[in-house]
Amino acid sequence: MSIERLVRKQLHGPPRRSATRMSVAGVEDMISLAAGDPNFLLPEYIAEEMKKAVLEGCTHYCFGGDPELKAEVAKYYSKYGYKTDPSQVILTNGGSQSIYHSYAAILDEGDEVVAFDPAYSGGTMVPAYFGAKTVFAPLKKDETGFYDFDEEALKKAITKKTKAMYIENPGNPSGKVYGEKECKVIADLANDHDFVVVSDETYTEFIWTGEQHFPIITLPGMENRTIIAMALTKMFSWAGVRTGWVISGPELNDYVSRVPGSGISWPVQRAAIKALRDGYQFVLDMRAEYEERLDYGVKRLNELPGVKCPKPEGAFYLFPDITGTGMTSMEFTQKLMEEEHVRIIPGSSYGAGTGEGNVRLSMIRPLSTQKMSSWFEHKKGLMFEDAMDRIEAFVKRHVK
Numbered sequence: 001m002s003i004e005r006l007v008r009k010q011l012h013g014p015p016r017r018s019a020t021r022m023s024v025a026g027v028e029d030m031i032s033l034a035a036g037d038p039n040f041l042l043p044e045y046i047a048e049e050m051k052k053a054v055l056e057g058c059t060h061y062c063f064g065g066d067p068e069l070k071a072e073v074a075k076y077y078s079k080y081g082y083k084t085d086p087s088q089v090i091l092t093n094g095g096s097q098s099i100y101h102s103y104a105a106i107l108d109e110g111d112e113v114v115a116f117d118p119a120y121s122g123g124t125m126v127p128a129y130f131g132a133k134t135v136f137a138p139l140k141k142d143e144t145g146f147y148d149f150d151e152e153a154l155k156k157a158i159t160k161k162t163k164a165m166y167i168e169n170p171g172n173p174s175g176k177v178y179g180e181k182e183c184k185v186i187a188d189l190a191n192d193h194d195f196v197v198v199s200d201e202t203y204t205e206f207i208w209t210g211e212q213h214f215p216i217i218t219l220p221g222m223e224n225r226t227i228i229a230m231a232l233t234k235m236f237s238w239a240g241v242r243t244g245w246v247i248s249g250p251e252l253n254d255y256v257s258r259v260p261g262s263g264i265s266w267p268v269q270r271a272a273i274k275a276l277r278d279g280y281q282f283v284l285d286m287r288a289e290y291e292e293r294l295d296y297g298v299k300r301l302n303e304l305p306g307v308k309c310p311k312p313e314g315a316f317y318l319f320p321d322i323t324g325t326g327m328t329s330m331e332f333t334q335k336l337m338e339e340e341h342v343r344i345i346p347g348s349s350y351g352a353g354t355g356e357g358n359v360r361l362s363m364i365r366p367l368s369t370q371k372m373s374s375w376f377e378h379k380k381g382l383m384f385e386d387a388m389d390r391i392e393a394f395v396k397r398h399v400k
């Protein structure tokens with residue numbers, strides 16, 4: 001008997017291990033800059049809401065989602081200039097489910113989804129589960145090592161089968177922010193070629209250029225061809241709590257809302273209401289710490305031979321170009337792990353390979369000067385500076 005006959009074709013073959021999630025047991029002094037799991041602990045006034053909700057009886061079904069949360073989410077979008085009705089908000093168990101839900105609403109067998117390369121794998125691997133194909137449009141690396149928008153490459157990736165485009169705005173791992181100008185190019189293509197944009201807006205609160213997030217859904221013709229896929233995972237540093245949503249225009253939402261869902265934890269919804277109402281200072285405080293880490297990391301990496309590190313426009317990852325070290329991104333990350341016990345992610349593991357030559361560092365380790373309460377112990381030898389010291393020692397040992 002072959003088990004493979006019993007399971008979906010996409011699951012056949014050797015097991016796939018996510019480089020981000022791989023745990024390394026027994027390496028005591030390991031510093032992981034791998035997962036995008038923010039280190040900050042949730043403020044008590046938000047956490048308390050969950051307990052209060054449980055004690056008050058929010059332990060039953062909450063069909064359709066808590067109306068107060070849906071209203072808060074709608075209000076949140078008005079700050080970015082999109083007026084949405086709470087009925088357009090569908091709550092999910094986080095960003096990954098928002099992405100699944102979006103694709104489940106639009107993809108048929110044989111459809112194509114265009115995505116930038118490199119891009120977040122959780123957005124580009126999923127279309128296959130609906131019998132659809134992801135077609136990559138390479139971003140263009142500039143002389144600083146930054147992956148930028150490439151209109152021509154995007155146009156080339158669009159075919160008659162294109163049903164959707166997946167964009168993460170800001171991008172992970174690219175750090176690219178698509179502002180009004182670029183969103184207009186994408187929106188024109190979506191309108192001309194009649195496809196949907198799945199707009200993954202997970203990092204909207206983490207933009208470093210001084211601009212505000214620009215939601216593509218606000219452009220002409222886009223309201224009923226955009227699905228916003230969002231999560232509070234990064235915004236409130238609660239990757240393990242699992243909360244997100246999808247939003248689409250009223251006509252499209254009529255269909256998006258037909259996708260079966262599980263509903264989400266009601267106590268968590270009550271905490272999300274509190275977070276959205278009163279938690280913005282917490283977001284601002286985290287943002288300040290992230291930016292200090294980014295600036296520190298950019299400076300340290302640019303001092304290294306063979307390494308170029310642009311400051312990202314958004315999100316909280318550094319994505320330096322390490323081609324000058326003579327190592328592939330896989331060799332670099334593996335040797336760094338073996339020799340220095342620092343975990344980072346090879347650029348080749350995002351998308352179709354355009355990210356080769358770069359590596360991703362997640363800014364989840366505090367600097368020793370930072371004071372916000374953190375999931376990681378502030379421990380000598382394991383702070384962000386220590387990770388950078390080890391990376392420096394590693395590069396200097398290998399690059400003469």
Ligand SMILES: Cc1ncc(COP(=O)(O)O)c(C=O)c1O
Binds near residue numbers: 094120233239243
């Ligand atoms: C661009 C992007 N979208 C979605 C997600 C998934 O978020 P969640 O943990 O809420 O499923 C991530 C996580 O890193 C991400 O980087």
